Amino acid sequence: MTSRVDSDRRFVSLPLLRGQRALVTGANSGIGKATAIGLGRAGADVVVNYVVGREEADEVVKEIEGFGVRAFAHEADVSDEGQVVGMFARMFEEFGTIDVLVANAGLQRDAALTEMTVEQWHKVLDVNLTGQFLCAREAAKEFLRRGIVPEVSRAVGKIICMSSVHQIIPWSGHVNYAASKGGVLMLMQTLAQELGPHGIRVNAVAPGAIRTPINRSAWDTPEAEADLLKLIPYRRVGDPEDIADAVTVLASDLMDYVVGTTLFVDGGMTLFPGFATGG
Numbered sequence: 001m002t003s004r005v006d007s008d009r010r011f012v013s014l015p016l017l018r019g020q021r022a023l024v025t026g027a028n029s030g031i032g033k034a035t036a037i038g039l040g041r042a043g044a045d046v047v048v049n050y051v052v053g054r055e056e057a058d059e060v061v062k063e064i065e066g067f068g069v070r071a072f073a074h075e076a077d078v079s080d081e082g083q084v085v086g087m088f089a090r091m092f093e094e095f096g097t098i099d100v101l102v103a104n105a106g107l108q109r110d111a112a113l114t115e116m117t118v119e120q121w122h123k124v125l126d127v128n129l130t131g132q133f134l135c136a137r138e139a140a141k142e143f144l145r146r147g148i149v150p151e152v153s154r155a156v157g158k159i160i161c162m163s164s165v166h167q168i169i170p171w172s173g174h175v176n177y178a179a180s181k182g183g184v185l186m187l188m189q190t191l192a193q194e195l196g197p198h199g200i201r202v203n204a205v206a207p208g209a210i211r212t213p214i215n216r217s218a219w220d221t222p223e224a225e226a227d228l229l230k231l232i233p234y235r236r237v238g239d240p241e242d243i244a245d246a247v248t249v250l251a252s253d254l255m256d257y258v259v260g261t262t263l264f265v266d267g268g269m270t271l272f273p274g275f276a277t278g279g
């Protein structure tokens, strides 16, 4: 199976998001970086949020500006209410408003249940779940204040929550992470129900195994990759661009009737591959 990044199929080079303004959290690495670049390529102005790693964030900004759109990097910890409010305030000052939020920032602090500290538990819940709540709240306030701008999008606003296959697949040794992503599912569905009547579309993208720093040990040796591939019916590890493309299309008016859905982008990981031979 060839890698997505080796292929020259670049569907989202269409300006699907021309004139829209997007904010991507955790956008200086992995999936967030590819997504910020993908949204820029599709015509959006992009805020590149990061918490550490200014240089990487600046490189993402430079790449996005190469598409002829605006971008800036903004340091903020998504689990800190004041920093999130400040980040949106700066975005409104520089870009005027927001059309697309991609609540992507996330981390793991893995341990067996009996070894897990309350700090590890809180850190993961704070960033992965509370961070998405805070960003979604600030984006929704602006969507409701501004209302529809028909020449920009059919929707008043779009929120995309970065979830995981672990919103439905239990994961031993990662109870904090799995609980946070299970929470993201209900966060997303409840916000979709609450905000839908106002013309705001809330959805989630749930990646499977994607080659990024968060899960390096799962793919960085041939043995580890072979083990991982057993869990993926499509038999390739995903690339960040696979997720970026899904987010770009989901944020666009091509998906205007898609509300409250989780788009699994996982090579079939959620198909219970252990049952492929009859169980």
Ligand code: NAD
Pocket: 025, 026, 027, 028, 029, 030, 031, 032, 049, 050, 051, 052, 076, 077, 078, 079, 104, 105, 106, 107, 127, 162, 163, 164, 165, 206, 207, 208, 209, 210, 211, 212, 213, 214, 215
């Ligand atoms: P990554 O480690 O490459 O990127 C995570 C990003 O989040 C980094 O930019 C990091 O700095 C940022 N971040 C961490 N804490 C933050 C905070 N407090 N405030 C702001 N930013 C913060 O990992 P990734 O794989 O690109 O992960 C991105 C998202 O995708 C996460 O939500 C992760 O749970 C999800 N995901 C990843 C995979 C995968 O296989 N890589 C699978 C399913 C879901």
